[in-house]
Amino acid sequence: MRVNVSDIVKTEGAGLDVDFLGDLPELREYDTSVEFKPSFKFAGRIVNLGGLLKLSGDLHFEFNANCLRCLKQVDTVSDIQVEENFVEVSKSDDVDAYTFEGNVVDIDKPLIDNIILALPMKTICSDDCKGLCRVCGTDLNLKNCNCDEREIVDPRMEILKDYFK
Ligand SMILES: [Zn+2]
Ligand SMILES: [Zn+2]
Structure with a gap:
Protein backbone atom coordinates (compact mmCIF):
# COMPACT_ATOMS: atom_id res chain seq x y z
CA MET A 1 0.00 0.00 0.00
CA ARG A 2 1.30 3.41 -0.98
CA VAL A 3 0.55 6.26 1.41
CA ASN A 4 0.62 9.91 0.38
CA VAL A 5 2.47 11.75 3.16
CA SER A 6 2.50 15.24 1.61
CA ASP A 7 0.34 16.56 4.48
CA ILE A 8 2.81 15.54 7.20
CA VAL A 9 6.23 15.41 5.56
CA LYS A 10 7.09 19.05 6.26
CA THR A 11 5.45 19.36 9.67
CA GLU A 12 7.22 18.04 12.74
CA GLY A 13 4.77 16.10 14.93
CA ALA A 14 2.11 15.73 12.25
CA GLY A 15 0.59 12.31 11.72
CA LEU A 16 -1.94 10.43 9.69
CA ASP A 17 -3.84 7.19 10.14
CA VAL A 18 -3.02 4.26 7.93
CA ASP A 19 -5.55 1.49 7.45
CA PHE A 20 -4.87 -1.33 5.09
CA LEU A 21 -6.94 -4.39 4.27
CA GLY A 22 -5.92 -6.60 1.41
CA ASP A 23 -3.21 -8.75 -0.08
CA LEU A 24 0.58 -8.44 -0.08
CA PRO A 25 1.36 -10.33 -3.29
CA GLU A 26 5.13 -9.75 -3.11
CA LEU A 27 5.17 -11.87 0.03
CA ARG A 28 4.79 -14.94 -2.16
CA GLU A 29 8.19 -14.28 -3.74
CA TYR A 30 9.76 -15.26 -0.44
CA ASP A 31 10.52 -18.88 0.15
CA THR A 32 8.39 -19.69 3.17
CA SER A 33 6.84 -23.04 3.95
CA VAL A 34 3.46 -21.47 4.69
CA GLU A 35 0.48 -20.45 2.60
CA PHE A 36 -0.81 -16.96 3.37
CA LYS A 37 -4.45 -15.95 3.17
CA PRO A 38 -4.87 -12.77 1.10
CA SER A 39 -6.50 -10.89 3.99
CA PHE A 40 -3.81 -8.85 5.70
CA LYS A 41 -5.00 -6.14 8.04
CA PHE A 42 -2.95 -3.22 9.28
CA ALA A 43 -4.18 -0.38 11.47
CA GLY A 44 -1.68 2.23 12.50
CA ARG A 45 -0.21 5.65 12.04
CA ILE A 46 2.65 7.46 10.36
CA VAL A 47 4.06 10.34 12.40
CA ASN A 48 6.75 12.84 11.44
CA LEU A 49 9.31 12.87 14.25
CA GLY A 50 12.46 14.85 13.65
CA GLY A 51 12.32 14.33 9.92
CA LEU A 52 11.88 10.58 10.25
CA LEU A 53 8.49 9.18 9.41
CA LYS A 54 7.62 6.64 12.07
CA LEU A 55 5.24 3.88 11.08
CA SER A 56 3.60 2.01 13.94
CA GLY A 57 0.54 -0.15 14.28
CA ASP A 58 -0.99 -3.60 14.54
CA LEU A 59 -0.73 -6.13 11.77
CA HIS A 60 -3.02 -9.14 11.53
CA PHE A 61 -2.39 -12.03 9.15
CA GLU A 62 -3.44 -15.63 8.67
CA PHE A 63 -1.70 -18.59 7.13
CA ASN A 64 -1.70 -22.37 6.79
CA ALA A 65 1.29 -24.50 7.58
CA ASN A 66 1.77 -28.24 7.80
CA CYS A 67 2.38 -29.91 11.14
CA LEU A 68 5.99 -31.02 11.25
CA ARG A 69 5.01 -34.36 12.81
CA CYS A 70 1.76 -35.48 11.13
CA LEU A 71 1.70 -33.12 8.09
CA LYS A 72 -1.86 -32.01 8.87
CA GLN A 73 -2.68 -28.49 7.74
CA VAL A 74 -2.79 -26.06 10.65
CA ASP A 75 -4.60 -22.71 10.40
CA THR A 76 -2.68 -20.02 12.21
CA VAL A 77 -3.65 -16.47 13.10
CA SER A 78 -0.98 -13.98 13.98
CA ASP A 79 -1.13 -10.46 15.43
CA ILE A 80 2.09 -8.49 15.64
CA GLN A 81 3.19 -4.95 16.38
CA VAL A 82 5.05 -3.11 13.66
CA GLU A 83 7.38 -0.19 14.29
CA GLU A 84 9.60 1.03 11.49
CA ASN A 85 11.11 4.29 10.30
CA PHE A 86 11.20 5.90 6.89
CA VAL A 87 13.63 8.53 5.74
CA GLU A 88 13.71 10.56 2.55
CA VAL A 89 16.08 8.79 0.16
CA SER A 90 18.50 11.74 -0.13
CA LYS A 91 19.02 11.71 3.67
CA SER A 92 19.34 7.97 4.04
CA ASP A 93 23.14 7.70 4.12
CA ASP A 94 23.64 7.30 7.84
CA VAL A 95 20.15 6.33 8.97
CA ASP A 96 19.00 2.76 9.30
CA ALA A 97 15.50 3.10 7.90
CA TYR A 98 13.33 2.37 4.91
CA THR A 99 13.49 5.05 2.26
CA PHE A 100 10.87 6.97 0.35
CA GLU A 101 10.92 9.36 -2.56
CA GLY A 102 8.64 12.26 -3.28
CA ASN A 103 5.64 12.26 -0.99
CA VAL A 104 4.83 8.59 -1.17
CA VAL A 105 5.66 5.93 1.41
CA ASP A 106 5.23 2.29 0.44
CA ILE A 107 4.49 0.32 3.60
CA ASP A 108 4.45 -3.13 1.94
CA LYS A 109 8.15 -3.84 2.38
CA PRO A 110 8.26 -3.22 6.16
CA LEU A 111 5.03 -5.18 6.63
CA ILE A 112 6.45 -8.11 4.66
CA ASP A 113 9.75 -8.00 6.56
CA ASN A 114 7.89 -8.08 9.87
CA ILE A 115 5.73 -11.00 8.75
CA ILE A 116 8.76 -13.04 7.65
CA LEU A 117 10.45 -12.42 11.00
CA ALA A 118 7.31 -13.41 12.91
CA LEU A 119 6.77 -16.76 11.19
CA PRO A 120 7.23 -19.74 13.50
CA MET A 121 10.34 -21.86 12.95
CA LYS A 122 8.14 -24.94 13.01
CA THR A 123 4.45 -25.68 13.21
CA ILE A 124 3.02 -28.44 15.38
CA CYS A 125 -0.73 -29.14 15.38
CA SER A 126 -0.72 -29.84 19.11
CA ASP A 127 1.95 -30.40 21.73
CA ASP A 128 0.99 -34.04 22.08
CA CYS A 129 0.77 -34.79 18.35
ZN1 LIG B 1 2.91 -48.40 11.24
ZN1 LIG C 1 0.43 -33.02 14.05
Whole structure:
Protein backbone atom coordinates (compact mmCIF):
# COMPACT_ATOMS: atom_id res chain seq x y z
CA MET A 1 0.00 0.00 0.00
CA ARG A 2 1.30 3.41 -0.98
CA VAL A 3 0.55 6.26 1.41
CA ASN A 4 0.62 9.91 0.38
CA VAL A 5 2.47 11.75 3.16
CA SER A 6 2.50 15.24 1.61
CA ASP A 7 0.34 16.56 4.48
CA ILE A 8 2.81 15.54 7.20
CA VAL A 9 6.23 15.41 5.56
CA LYS A 10 7.09 19.05 6.26
CA THR A 11 5.45 19.36 9.67
CA GLU A 12 7.22 18.04 12.74
CA GLY A 13 4.77 16.10 14.93
CA ALA A 14 2.11 15.73 12.25
CA GLY A 15 0.59 12.31 11.72
CA LEU A 16 -1.94 10.43 9.69
CA ASP A 17 -3.84 7.19 10.14
CA VAL A 18 -3.02 4.26 7.93
CA ASP A 19 -5.55 1.49 7.45
CA PHE A 20 -4.87 -1.33 5.09
CA LEU A 21 -6.94 -4.39 4.27
CA GLY A 22 -5.92 -6.60 1.41
CA ASP A 23 -3.21 -8.75 -0.08
CA LEU A 24 0.58 -8.44 -0.08
CA PRO A 25 1.36 -10.33 -3.29
CA GLU A 26 5.13 -9.75 -3.11
CA LEU A 27 5.17 -11.87 0.03
CA ARG A 28 4.79 -14.94 -2.16
CA GLU A 29 8.19 -14.28 -3.74
CA TYR A 30 9.76 -15.26 -0.44
CA ASP A 31 10.52 -18.88 0.15
CA THR A 32 8.39 -19.69 3.17
CA SER A 33 6.84 -23.04 3.95
CA VAL A 34 3.46 -21.47 4.69
CA GLU A 35 0.48 -20.45 2.60
CA PHE A 36 -0.81 -16.96 3.37
CA LYS A 37 -4.45 -15.95 3.17
CA PRO A 38 -4.87 -12.77 1.10
CA SER A 39 -6.50 -10.89 3.99
CA PHE A 40 -3.81 -8.85 5.70
CA LYS A 41 -5.00 -6.14 8.04
CA PHE A 42 -2.95 -3.22 9.28
CA ALA A 43 -4.18 -0.38 11.47
CA GLY A 44 -1.68 2.23 12.50
CA ARG A 45 -0.21 5.65 12.04
CA ILE A 46 2.65 7.46 10.36
CA VAL A 47 4.06 10.34 12.40
CA ASN A 48 6.75 12.84 11.44
CA LEU A 49 9.31 12.87 14.25
CA GLY A 50 12.46 14.85 13.65
CA GLY A 51 12.32 14.33 9.92
CA LEU A 52 11.88 10.58 10.25
CA LEU A 53 8.49 9.18 9.41
CA LYS A 54 7.62 6.64 12.07
CA LEU A 55 5.24 3.88 11.08
CA SER A 56 3.60 2.01 13.94
CA GLY A 57 0.54 -0.15 14.28
CA ASP A 58 -0.99 -3.60 14.54
CA LEU A 59 -0.73 -6.13 11.77
CA HIS A 60 -3.02 -9.14 11.53
CA PHE A 61 -2.39 -12.03 9.15
CA GLU A 62 -3.44 -15.63 8.67
CA PHE A 63 -1.70 -18.59 7.13
CA ASN A 64 -1.70 -22.37 6.79
CA ALA A 65 1.29 -24.50 7.58
CA ASN A 66 1.77 -28.24 7.80
CA CYS A 67 2.38 -29.91 11.14
CA LEU A 68 5.99 -31.02 11.25
CA ARG A 69 5.01 -34.36 12.81
CA CYS A 70 1.76 -35.48 11.13
CA LEU A 71 1.70 -33.12 8.09
CA LYS A 72 -1.86 -32.01 8.87
CA GLN A 73 -2.68 -28.49 7.74
CA VAL A 74 -2.79 -26.06 10.65
CA ASP A 75 -4.60 -22.71 10.40
CA THR A 76 -2.68 -20.02 12.21
CA VAL A 77 -3.65 -16.47 13.10
CA SER A 78 -0.98 -13.98 13.98
CA ASP A 79 -1.13 -10.46 15.43
CA ILE A 80 2.09 -8.49 15.64
CA GLN A 81 3.19 -4.95 16.38
CA VAL A 82 5.05 -3.11 13.66
CA GLU A 83 7.38 -0.19 14.29
CA GLU A 84 9.60 1.03 11.49
CA ASN A 85 11.11 4.29 10.30
CA PHE A 86 11.20 5.90 6.89
CA VAL A 87 13.63 8.53 5.74
CA GLU A 88 13.71 10.56 2.55
CA VAL A 89 16.08 8.79 0.16
CA SER A 90 18.50 11.74 -0.13
CA LYS A 91 19.02 11.71 3.67
CA SER A 92 19.34 7.97 4.04
CA ASP A 93 23.14 7.70 4.12
CA ASP A 94 23.64 7.30 7.84
CA VAL A 95 20.15 6.33 8.97
CA ASP A 96 19.00 2.76 9.30
CA ALA A 97 15.50 3.10 7.90
CA TYR A 98 13.33 2.37 4.91
CA THR A 99 13.49 5.05 2.26
CA PHE A 100 10.87 6.97 0.35
CA GLU A 101 10.92 9.36 -2.56
CA GLY A 102 8.64 12.26 -3.28
CA ASN A 103 5.64 12.26 -0.99
CA VAL A 104 4.83 8.59 -1.17
CA VAL A 105 5.66 5.93 1.41
CA ASP A 106 5.23 2.29 0.44
CA ILE A 107 4.49 0.32 3.60
CA ASP A 108 4.45 -3.13 1.94
CA LYS A 109 8.15 -3.84 2.38
CA PRO A 110 8.26 -3.22 6.16
CA LEU A 111 5.03 -5.18 6.63
CA ILE A 112 6.45 -8.11 4.66
CA ASP A 113 9.75 -8.00 6.56
CA ASN A 114 7.89 -8.08 9.87
CA ILE A 115 5.73 -11.00 8.75
CA ILE A 116 8.76 -13.04 7.65
CA LEU A 117 10.45 -12.42 11.00
CA ALA A 118 7.31 -13.41 12.91
CA LEU A 119 6.77 -16.76 11.19
CA PRO A 120 7.23 -19.74 13.50
CA MET A 121 10.34 -21.86 12.95
CA LYS A 122 8.14 -24.94 13.01
CA THR A 123 4.45 -25.68 13.21
CA ILE A 124 3.02 -28.44 15.38
CA CYS A 125 -0.73 -29.14 15.38
CA SER A 126 -0.72 -29.84 19.11
CA ASP A 127 1.95 -30.40 21.73
CA ASP A 128 0.99 -34.04 22.08
CA CYS A 129 0.77 -34.79 18.35
CA LYS A 130 1.96 -38.37 17.95
CA GLY A 131 3.01 -37.91 14.33
CA LEU A 132 3.12 -40.52 11.60
CA CYS A 133 4.35 -44.08 11.98
CA ARG A 134 7.81 -44.12 10.47
CA VAL A 135 7.22 -47.58 9.02
CA CYS A 136 3.74 -47.49 7.44
CA GLY A 137 2.87 -43.78 7.54
CA THR A 138 -0.31 -44.20 9.63
CA ASP A 139 -1.38 -41.04 11.45
CA LEU A 140 -0.92 -42.23 15.02
CA ASN A 141 -3.31 -39.53 16.28
CA LEU A 142 -6.15 -41.35 14.50
CA LYS A 143 -5.28 -45.00 15.06
CA ASN A 144 -2.51 -47.28 16.11
CA CYS A 145 -0.67 -49.65 13.83
CA ASN A 146 1.26 -52.79 14.67
CA CYS A 147 4.59 -51.75 13.26
CA ASP A 148 7.72 -52.23 15.27
CA GLU A 149 9.57 -48.97 14.95
CA ARG A 150 12.67 -50.65 16.34
CA GLU A 151 12.97 -52.28 12.91
CA ILE A 152 14.22 -48.97 11.65
CA VAL A 153 17.89 -49.05 12.34
CA ASP A 154 19.52 -45.81 13.29
CA PRO A 155 22.70 -45.58 11.19
CA ARG A 156 24.62 -44.61 14.33
CA MET A 157 23.44 -47.80 16.03
CA GLU A 158 24.45 -49.82 12.98
CA ILE A 159 28.04 -48.76 13.47
CA LEU A 160 27.91 -49.77 17.14
CA LYS A 161 26.46 -53.18 16.22
CA ASP A 162 29.51 -53.95 14.10
CA TYR A 163 31.78 -52.68 16.82
CA PHE A 164 30.45 -55.18 19.38
CA LYS A 165 30.73 -58.22 17.09
ZN1 LIG B 1 0.43 -33.02 14.05
ZN1 LIG C 1 2.91 -48.40 11.24
